[in-house]
């Protein structure tokens with residue numbers, strides 16, 4: 001019996017599982033297991049909508065069993081280590097899984113950049129983190145409003161919302177939070193409260209979106225137009241009960257600190273080199289192990305859902321090629337778009353460097369999502385997504401429904 005284990009039930013892991021199932025249908029003496037620490041798939045591009053209350057968690061998640069079905073087994077557990085020499089995987093439950101081939105599709109984890117996280121700051125990565133952001137916003141506004149009604153004026157720290165990190169997640173969160181405060185949250189409270197509320201975006205760099213120089217000036221202008229207060233060239237030294245302390249000695253008082261300061265690939269092996277896999281996505285040292293999606297250490301432009309799906313499929317195809325004695329295919333970056341969602345408008349870039357904004361960018365973003373859906377989910381979902389778009393229903397379910 002040959003065994004294939006896929007670790008991670010995100011975009012790349014599910015794409016790999018579905019490809020294996022489709023291509024290996026009827027193949028005997030083969031066992032495929034998908035190990036996921038969560039029982040559901042999360043459409044992470046929609047996570048910031050949880051913070052703003054634009055979507056509920058149920059709208060952006062779906063149970064793994066709806067996306068991956070028998071004969072593929074689903075194991076809800078957390079991988080604690082991979083032993084590539086023994087070709088086995090240890091799970092947190094204590095169980096052990098042997099493999100002939102494994103696909104690591106575990107994505108990234110928060111990078112605190114040497115800082116010590118504590119209860120004063122919310123790290124924004126999982127769905128529950130973004131829900132915590134929403135709860136913190138509502139709790140702070142409610143307390144500030146009560147204090148105003150009692151004639152107390154020391155409410156600034158409660159009304160100051162600070163997003164740390166002006167990368168793709170940070171700028172999207174800052175922009176959408178500003179819009180949500182204006183259009184929704186603040187309508188529940190006294191008009192006086194409005195005057196005290198601000199959203200501040202902090203970054204150590206001298207501009208937003210440093211990794212995407214073409215988008216940086218457009219994003220900066222758009223954030224200012226929305227009313228986000230940009231505080232650049234400020235490096236956070238620590239988070240405390242008062243707010244932020246910067247390395248130049250300055251402080252910023254706030255009870256609402258949201259960390260979007262970076263992510264790093266999840267790694268189970270002691271990898272000291274820059275690149276961990278070759279062009280066929282095989283680990284350079286352990287040839288039965290494939291690395292896909294955000295877990296691949298590459299340029300940030302490739303860290304997107306389209307790329308993750310394509311890599312999941314490629315790794316699955318290369319395992320099939322290996323099983324049938326054929327040559328593996330190589331990964332080529334087809335220039336998937338980088339879409340930055342700023343709430344009221346979207347800006348996008350493709351790998352050739354064309355920058356779109358406003359209406360054309362919105363159409364491009366929708367078309368790109370529809371393409372992902374069509375490739376991944378098949379024609380019914382695409383049709384449903386397009387119908388929903390036409391009827392102006394939420395577009396968030398496009399990743400999920402079959």
Ligand SMILES: Cc1cc2nc3c(=O)[nH]c(=O)nc-3n(C[C@H](O)[C@H](O)[C@H](O)COP(=O)(O)OP(=O)(O)OC[C@H]3O[C@@H](n4cnc5c(N)ncnc54)[C@H](O)[C@@H]3O)c2cc1C
Pocket residue numbers: 007008009010011012013035036037038043044045046047048077078079080105106107108125169266292293294295303304305306308339340341
């Ligand atoms: C806020 C936000 C907005 C984004 N917006 C966009 C966008 O607009 N467009 C776009 O294309 N991309 C966007 N992205 C990026 C996109 O979501 C990622 O590139 C994509 O999710 C990567 O897929 P993946 O399969 O590599 O990882 P993930 O989707 O992160 O999946 C990894 C899975 O592995 C599981 N896992 C991790 N460790 C373990 C373990 N030890 N054991 C078992 N399971 C484990 C995780 O729980 C998770 O289910 C966004 C990301 C975020 C966070």
